[in-house]
Amino acid sequence: GSTIGMLGDGQLGRMTALAAARLGYKTHVYAPGSEGSPCAQVSAAVTSAGWDDLDALETFARSVDVVTLEWENVPVAVVEHLGRFTPVHPGGKVLSVAQDRVEEKSFVNALGIGTAPWRAARSAEEVARVVAEIGPRCILKSTRLGYDGKGQARIEPGTDPADAWAAIGSDAGIVEGFVSFTCEVSVIVARGLDGTMAAYPAVENRHKDGILDKTLAPARMSAETAAEAERVARRIAEALDLVGVLAVEMFVTPDGGVLVNEMAPRPHNSGHWTMDACHSCQFEQLVRAVCGLPLGSVERVADAEMENLIGADADRWPELMAEPGARLHLYGKAEARPGRKMGHVTRLLPRT
Ligand code: ATP
Ligand code: MG
Ligand code: MG
Incomplete structure (x- = not known):
């Protein structure tokens, strides 16, 4: 083989x-x-x-x-x-876009796709200037290597930009205007060697302490917004000439539009539900895409709620193991440090 x-x-x-x-x-x-x-x-x-x-x-x-x-x-x-x-697969061009929030947002905006207003910042003084322009409520993020909300600082009226700058611990930052979103969604799209694409339905993501807590699949939102989220994800995957899977995180705005937050050119935590609820899961799609196999069906056989098991949550496994219908996945990590993703559980619901 x-x-x-x-x-x-x-x-x-x-x-x-x-x-x-x-x-x-x-x-x-x-x-x-x-x-x-x-x-x-x-x-x-x-x-x-x-x-x-x-x-x-x-x-x-x-x-x-x-x-x-x-x-x-x-x-x-x-x-x-x-x-x-x-x-x-994916290759260096995709990675260079996805590794840097400034590159990523520039790429997305060049496709005519909206994001939060943003500017690059390389010093506390620049942060102050940008906040005066697009604030007062902003989020300062390190341009590279952040995850689970690490390397980020909220800026509110009264926040000293120097404190925010010191908090991110990086010499390259991006200031984003704070988006008052109605919910956060993501779309995972697979794209094969021949350019064929298959997208899972948009899902809703709820965070706790900066870490994904729950994913509801599909997202409870209008068909128009869901279709727009899917269109955006497909457009980005195509423009990147991606082979593999791509997750695009988006904010839904009160008018029902979407703004791209960030993307990841790999399987994504918000796609774990597909293992239990879809004909082909996101991981199988990655294998199919990079091996030049036909993509699988993204059809779901059930709706689903996925809950992450973070740190000591993993101790709940006996109870979860005993719960009929709770599909438990543990990652084999020996040490349950706070904030560490130890596993997840998916519960299926009747398909809507
Ligand atoms: P992940 O673990 O998803 O990779 P991350 O550390 O890369 O997270 P982001 O996804 O950029 O960080 O931000 C984390 C969370 O902070 C978002 O899911 C969202 O809830 C909130 N957030 C980020 N940017 C903004 C923004 N511009 N306006 C409002 N909320 C935001
Ligand atoms: Mg991220
Ligand atoms: Mg994110």
Whole structure:
């Protein structure tokens, strides 16, 4: 059989490897410190080496048939190096857009798709200038490497821009106007080697302490807004010439329009419900897309609610295990640190 190379070793890689195994593929994971990781536990081969180890990268690339990733912050130079020996999907161009919030928002706006008003800022003084222009309520974010709301600072009337600047701990920031959204939604779209696309319905995402808490599938909103969210996600995937899966996070505004918040060119936490409620889940779609197989059906057989198990929530597993119909997924992480995603549970509902 063929082997998929996976960059990154977390739960997204693990669930991709499980989907790959079902289709007869092996997975070889590459990540620094990946021994015993959620993905390594279910992979046929593991390379635990640095992103700067060119020899290890070459050996890895030569041992697999295609490379994909579960973490969009893999250095672009790494995927370019791997690409000399084997196909890599998604590729460096997609990553360079998705790794930097300024690049990402510029790309989206150039397609005529709306975002919050934003400006790049490289000092506390620049933050103050931008807030005067687009504030008073803003969010300052580091342009790179943030997740789960880390590397962000809220700016309200009275906030000292210097405090916000110090809080993000980065020398490159983006100031975004605060969006008074009615809800947050995401759309996951798969795109194959031949450009075929398949999009799951828009889902609603509720956050707690900056971390995704629940996903409701499909989103409870008008058919027009749902269709617009799907159109936006497809347009972005096409413009990126993406091969793989792309998650686009959006804000729904009071007029029923959508604004793009950010995107991730990989399976996404808000797509975990597809494992239990759809004919083909997001992880299987990634395998199909990067291996040049036809995409699967995104049709859902049920509506669903997905709940993340964060930190000590994982201790609830005996109760969840006993709950009929609660589909429990645990990621094999030994240590339940606060804020750490340990697993999730999906409950199915009658299809609307
Ligand atoms: P993720 O874990 O989804 O990758 P992240 O750390 O990359 O998160 P964002 O998604 O940009 O961060 O922001 C986290 C949350 O903060 C959003 O889901 C939203 O609730 C809120 N938020 C971010 N930007 C804005 C904005 N411009 N206006 C209002 N709320 C915002
Ligand atoms: Mg993010
Ligand atoms: Mg986000």
